[in-house]
Amino acid sequence: MRDTLSSTISSVTDLLLRRPAAPDVLTEQTGAAFAPVSHVDIEARAVSKSFGTTPIFSDVSFRLARGEATALVGANGTGKSTLLRCLMGLIPTSGGSVHLLGQQTDETTGRQMRNIRAQIGLVSQKHNLVPRLSVLSNVLHGLLGKHPGIRHWSHSLAPQSSRETAMQALERVGLADFAHRRADRLSGGQSQRVAIARAIVSAPKVLFADEPCASLDPSAGEDVMELFFRLVRDENVTVVFTSHNIEHALKYGDRVLGLAQGRIQLDATAASLSSADLRGLYD
Ligand SMILES: Nc1ncnc2c1ncn2[C@@H]1O[C@H](COP(=O)(O)OP(=O)(O)OP(=O)(O)O)[C@@H](O)[C@H]1O
Numbered sequence: 257m258r259d260t261l262s263s264t265i266s267s268v269t270d271l272l273l274r275r276p277a278a279p280d281v282l283t284e285q286t287g288a289a290f291a292p293v294s295h296v297d298i299e300a301r302a303v304s305k306s307f308g309t310t311p312i313f314s315d316v317s318f319r320l321a322r323g324e325a326t327a328l329v330g331a332n333g334t335g336k337s338t339l340l341r342c343l344m345g346l347i348p349t350s351g352g353s354v355h356l357l358g359q360q361t362d363e364t365t366g367r368q369m370r371n372i373r374a375q376i377g378l379v380s381q382k383h384n385l386v387p388r389l390s391v392l393s394n395v396l397h398g399l400l401g402k403h404p405g406i407r408h409w410s411h412s413l414a415p416q417s418s419r420e421t422a423m424q425a426l427e428r429v430g431l432a433d434f435a436h437r438r439a440d441r442l443s444g445g446q447s448q449r450v451a452i453a454r455a456i457v458s459a460p461k462v463l464f465a466d467e468p469c470a471s472l473d474p475s476a477g478e479d480v481m482e483l484f485f486r487l488v489r490d491e492n493v494t495v496v497f498t499s500h501n502i503e504h505a506l507k508y509g510d511r512v513l514g515l516a517q518g519r520i521q522l523d524a525t526a527a528s529l530s531s532a533d534l535r536g537l538y539d
Pocket residue numbers: 307312330331332333334335336337338339
């Protein structure tokens with residue numbers, strides 16, 4: 257049990273604190289075309305990614321402004337999750353560069369990357385809660401980027417101020433009454449709301465969401481999307497989310513990026529697009 261706990265702690269801490277690995281391939285930067293703009297939170301410059309000899313995408317470029325919500329859409333296997341992971345600096349790009357909160361992710365020191373990680377949040381398709389721990393402890397894990405160490409692993413060890421912050425996050429997702437329930441006693445929809453609380457507890461500037469309602473039934477999925485976007489809009493958070501739900505992409509995205517055949521084939525405001533435009537990406 258102790259071994260399992262310490263290995264889980266180290267893998268969560270590792271994920272939160274991991275330094276970016278060296279890029280697969282060093283390429284020339286195309287910086288001249290992309291003057292720095294202070295309100296841009298995320299910028300991809302001619303990003304490419306391959307796994308071994310298999311190319312996934314190439315020449316991906318865009319800038320995402322503070323407070324903008326961007327839907328990343330495309331058929332299965334086009335590389336949406338891979339692109340998100342590149343944007344977060346969790347995996348190296350094979351070419352080009354990613355600039356997150358003003359830092360080029362493959363040129364950051366460990367300290368700079370920890371600082372960036374403390375300002376971003378992630379909501380995954382699977383909530384990835386630690387089942388045997390309380391809901392409150394799971395929300396506290398969202399503060400590990402800011403406060404690494406065992407004290408933020410469990411609600412019984414956490415400082416009072418952090419417990420209060422975590423309780424506020426739980427109140428915002430409507431689950432304050434569940435704070436001391438074990439995480440494995442929640443429904444799928446409740447679990448995903450706890451995952452949202454964990455993502456927002458550190459007041460991130462940027463949130464990534466990888467198919468945040470994919471594992472939920474349509475009604476619970478709609479509730480989660482409504483809640484998620486209400487919270488992030490309140491705080492002017494920059495959001496990138498992937499979705500296979502065309503209606504969600506158009507409803508919750510300000511902007512839609514479409515991946516197909518290894519390229520960004522669509523980059524437009526949601527207001528200018530119809531469902532048919534997005535369906536074209538899946539042909
Ligand atoms: N670590 C890895 N090593 C090798 N190949 C990988 C790795 N991760 C992803 N891939 C491959 O990269 C491609 C893109 O995967 P990715 O999960 O990014 O696609 P996706 O668009 O998010 O798919 P989905 O919509 O099904 O979630 C797939 O062919 C996948 O098998």
